[in-house]
Amino acid sequence: MKKILEQIRGNKWLQLGLLVGYIALTSLSLILAQRSVAAFLLLLLSFLLLYYTKLPNWSKWAIGLTIMFFILPFSAMQGPAYQEYMDVATLVGIYVSMALGLNIVVGMAGLLDLGFVAFFAVGAYTYGIFATAQASNFMPFGTYPLSGNSFWIFIIIGCFVAALFGVLLGIPVLRVKGDYLAIVTLGFGEIIRIVFNNMDQPVNITNGALGLSSIAPPKIFGIELLYSNQIYFVVLFILLFVIFAVRSLEHSKLGRSWKAVRENEIAAQAMGIPLVKTKLMAFAIGASFSGMMGVVFAAKQAFIDPTSFTMLQSINILVMVLLGGMGSVPGVILGAAVVTILNAQVLNELTMWFNSLSTAGIITLPDAMSPVKMQRFFFGALLILFALYRSKGLIPAKNVVYDKRKFLSEKGTKKRLQSVGAPKEDEHGNTGS
Amino acid sequence: MRKQVMALAMTSTLALGFLGACGNTDSASGGGSSETVKIALQAPMSGGSATLGEAIKNGAAMAVEEEKAAFEKAGFSLELVEYDDQGDPQKGVSNAQIIGSDQDVYGVVAHLNSGVFIPSSEVYERYNIPSVSPASTATDVTDRGLKSVNRIVARDDFQGPAGAEYAVQEIGAKKIFVINDKTAYGQGLATAFAEAAAEEGAEIVGEAGITVGEKDFNGVLNQVSAADPDLVYFGGLYSEGGLLIKQARDNGIDAAFMGGDGMDSSTLVEIAGDTVSNVYLTSVAGDSSATEFAKNYEDEYGAKPESFSIYGYDSAKVLMEGILDAAEENGGKLPAKDKVAAAVRAVDDYEGEMTQVSFDDKGDNEFAKIFIYKFDEASYPAKIQGEISQ
Amino acid sequence: MMTQVWDTLPQVLIDGLTLGAIYAIIALGYTMVYGILELINFAHGEIFMAGAFIGTAVLIGLTGLGWVAVMPAIFVLLLVLVITGGLTGMLGMGIERLAYRPLRKASKLITLITAIGVSFLLQDIVRFITETQQNNYIVNTPSLFPGSLSISGLNIRYSFLVVIVVAILMMIALEFFVNRTKWGLAMRAVAQDQDTASLMSVNVNKVISVTFFVGSALGGATGVLFAIHYGTIDPYIGFILGLKAFTAAVLGGIGNIRGAMAGGMLLGLLEMFAAANLSAITAGVLSSEYKDVFAFAILILVLIFRPEGLFGRAAIEKV
DSSP: OHHHHHHHHHOHHHHHHHHHHHHHHHHHHHHHOTTOHHHHHHHHHHHHHHHHSOOOHHHHHHHHHHIIIIIHHHHHHTSTTHHHHHHHHHHHHHHHHHHHHHIIIIIITOOOOSOTHHHHHHHHHHHHHHTSGGGGGTOSSSOSSOOGGGHHHHHHHHHHHHHHHHHHHHHHHTTOOHHHHHHHHHHHHHHHHHHHHHTTSSSOSSOGGGOEESOOOOEETTEEOOSHHHHHHHHHHHHHHHHHHHHHHHTSHHHHHHHHHHHOHHHHHHTTOOHHHHHHHHHHHHHHHHHHHHHHHHHHHSEEOGGGGOHHHHHHHHHHHHHHOTTOHHHHHHHHHHHHHIIIIIHHHHHHHHHHHHHTTSOOOOGGGOGGGGHHHHHHHHHHHHHHHOTTOSSOOOOOOTTHHHHHHSGGGHHHHHHHHSOOOOOOOOOOO | OHHHHHHHHHHHHHHHHHHHHHHHHHHHHHSSSSEEEEEEEEEOSSSTTHHHHHHHHHHHHHHHHHHHHHHHHHTEEEEEEEEEOTTOHHHHHHHHHHHHHOTTEEEEEEOSOHHHHHHHHHHHHHTTOOEEESSOOOTHHHHTOOSSEEESSOOHHHHHHHHHHIIIIIIOOOEEEEEEOSSHHHHHHHHHHHHHHHHHTOEEEEEEEOOTTOOOOHHHHHHHHHHOOSEEEEESOHHHHHHHHHHHHHTTOOOEEEEOGGGOSHHHHHHHGGGGTTEEEEESSOOOTTSHHHHHHHHHHSSOOOTTHHHHHHHHHHHHHHHHHHHHHTTTSOOOHHHHHHHHHTOOSEEOSSOEEOBOTTSOBTTOEEEEEEESSSOSSOEEEEEEEO | OHHHHHHHHHHHHHHHHHHHHHHHHHHHHHHHHHHHHOOOOTTHHHHHHHHHHHHHHHHHHHHHHTHHHHSOHHHHHHHHHHHHHHHHHHHHHHHIIIIIGGGTTSOHHHHHHHHHHHHHHHHHHHHHHHHHHSSSSOEEOOOSSOOEEEETTEEEEHHHHHHHHHHHHHHHHHHHHHHHSHHHHHHHHHHHOHHHHHHTTOOHHHHHHHHHHHHHHHHHHHHHHHHHHHOEEOTTHHHHHHHHHHHHHHHHOTTOHHHHHHHHHHHHHHHHHHHHHHHHHTTTSSOGGGHHHHHHHHHHHHHHHOTTOSSOOOOOOOO
16 A cells, blocks of 8 residues: 555656546546535545646646636536536635635734635625615716626726725734734724624615625626626636735745744844835735625625624634645635535535434434534634644645755754744743733 | 545545435435425524524425325425525525525525525526515515515515504504614614604604624613603514513613514513513514414424414415416426416415415515514413504 | 713613623633733633523522522522632633643644634534523523612612622632732732743642633623623623623733723723714714724724723833
8 A cells, every 4th residue: 555655656647647537537427426516526626636746837737727617617517506516616716715815914924814804895895885776875976886897897996995905904903913913803804894784874885784785797798697607717717816926926025024024023124124014015915815706706696795794704714724724825725615615515415414314214413413503613623623733734834945955054054944944932922910 | 645645534534424415415316206396495593593494494394294295196206405594695695506506496485584585586586496485574575576586474664664553553652762683674674664653753762773692782772761762663683672672671661662573483582571561563474373283383393383484384385386386387297497486476366374375576475464463471472463454 | 962961871880880890800811811821812701601601500400499499699699600600610721721731832823713713612512502402592591680779760770789799899809819819929920920930839830720710710700690680691692792801901901900800891881881872972973883893993092002001011022
């Protein structure tokens, strides 16, 4: 067994062969057994396997894109559960982008943000207000609702508005550090939600608790994108853009500054990194990804109201980041996918399974314990277990060490190097008591 | 090495975990020679309004059990699939996607909360699946002109005004304080009430909102006692309503209270206890305790039905009536879903256990009524005071 | 407009003090733990909630045994407080031992995340247990002190007096414990400097455990007071209330016990005042639902302009 594994590990052609076989097998089983959620999930799993192969990067991307654009939609298309699968895939795309945004703030810059969903809400409302008749309540010019054609511009507008809010949040909280920051952002998220819930008077801007319904669906070349399989491709394009942006940011000067600030703020400042600008950029860029997806979310749901943007959602996204591995782009993608699928599909399926078992009289599960209701329990347990036993997540972030060889050749610096990798904590606090 | 092991382990757990789950759905669709017709049900079975959600579910489940034979005769095997919307619009919509993509689903008994039904119905409409709501009262539910959306209960802009009329004319309230819980349901109802009450000639001495899930409403109640109204109207659900009543009485506010159908639950009485006297309810749900249904329900579930149980039951029955009608028209074969939707909309003078049903061109029930109840003591259900027809 | 504010003021003060007293005692739990570990124990709000549930269960149990009918209500209350305090104290200690201690050397971010995890877990466990007992998770607490005093239009519930008196007693007891006992001395020493304290033969782990026990016992006892005063509880009361209590702790200067008390009272009064008068003062532009915005805005402003709190001393950051 070990030998075979070794062999697979060494030989990338073998890996490619196995991978292609796996993809073919799972997509075939999805085509044949349309209702099998397992086949769908296993097909999605091929992305993870792809990540672990030793293939060169370009071919990984090529295979990945092929699966995303052709194999997945095609094999899901053959049966009745098509829209369901595409809906799940769309949700995964939305949450992956948001998690990547939060990853910049929490994972890379080390600023714990517990109110991240606020930016999602900002994006969603930006589109929602103008794509319904709502805007005519306070806008002196223009006719509303805007048509679905405006959706494409609003993706960009949503991005900028959310970034603006990110900076607005960022400026005051720059003075605040660590866990205080977490609390302030949590408060901020709640404030945004409460304000949206109450901005129906004196001027009706958000329509308050009633929410905005019948939001115009996106339109392109005169075609309305109504169904999940159409939105899926929109999400896919944005997602690819986000991944590309994050990837290039990660190794840019800005990305390295974030990590420096995360590891040791004072040292980073001493090395000439502008603290204010670096942190604000983290907030703004993180928020902008979330804002874009907010626009998509509003268009997809056709209805938004403040209950979609609760603190639970913020923590949900945090769970994704932590589960995948803070600071690790592939990890966060995996984490977001796992949590979203768990929420959107697996818990439902399990509940239905248990229900059918109990109607068949095999086991009786009390209603209170149905998996759908246990969401908080699972999340709580996941958070604790991962924090305790795998605090770096499923796919830990790799810290590229520059000029490794040069460092190692000098004996004296070896020790210093080792401590670079480990996360540092601030052990020198002071108490006021 | 570790990576591969991890990937392998993940694969196998995922596979093991869900092969079972899907194996089940597989057999459900493939099993039996007759064609499957599924009725989907969505209601909150967890969260603050779980009591009402479960009540609807139980009612619908009874209806489906009873109709099984009739469907068997027509050559279909009938099945009820349940979904928990948790009272959350997002959950409701994603469940709706699942329901929509299931080709065997020919109808939905859906949603307690209007806030969930409104977005979810956009999805049902795309798939032409007829939906009948046993409890959603917001005007927007049917006012959007969707072809597949129906409800058998009255609308908020009927319930609110009916309550206002009763409050002003029968109770004789001149100064009214209106509170809502800042949800789609509560706000819609409270606004409709306040407008109608003002038209009837009462003075609205104050309006305020509370937050769902809070336990201390003394701040708002201080506003109430400062305004000194004859009647306090609360648009919201029983959990907050009960506390509000209790704390108001503790604070020495003895004005009459009035609320909508969201307060119509035995839990209201449990929370408010003796302070529940002098509380009026307008409800879209009538008193079902004397019906045959109530007896069967108690036999089946060992508890008295909640107010909406029978509406869940009637909704499911109307829906199945429509499906059978459409099938008959189609020569005994399963029709296309838009035909079913049209047939459900066309249901005329259906005699339900609780209410007669004829849908108008928007999907509202022409025979929907508003019932006025009053609590004199801590017992549920309250005493019926009268009913108002449209 | 001003007359309305003036007329309701006495009642607002009373309601605000009740809420403030509850905030204050919960804030004590936050402040004690933060003083020693510099950890925001997010799960503290949930310990409060668990206390409310345990207290209710004990009360219902005692009623079932017939003890409530024969004993004076105040003895019943004391009994319930002691039992609940003991149990929630153990719960707090257990949480510290299992979820926080292994992470004492890890980054603060991670510990904060575990704390959130613990709080979710507790919420769901309580919900689960309650739901298997009855159909929904809203629980009604039998009222121990029904009725109210009416003094010239002012309504004072007996349970209000009980809450205030018990709360003040608990605060005095805590002050005494921290300032006059050996354990209190050890706690203060550990808060100053863990390493030096351990050199002075203070058992740091034990002291931390005791801190968690005392803080959680107080939190749980507050839960009982809450349940008795408001009469209805659900598993989700802890999170927001805990957050507000944390705001109170920050307002008073975190790590500072007297500051937490003052902060709690102040926040309770401010919030109640906002809820009762916000719409009157702003002529309907801001409705009373903005009271939470108000509370969080205070938190943010304090953190930005006076992070050491209203009564705290500024800490110097060592590098």
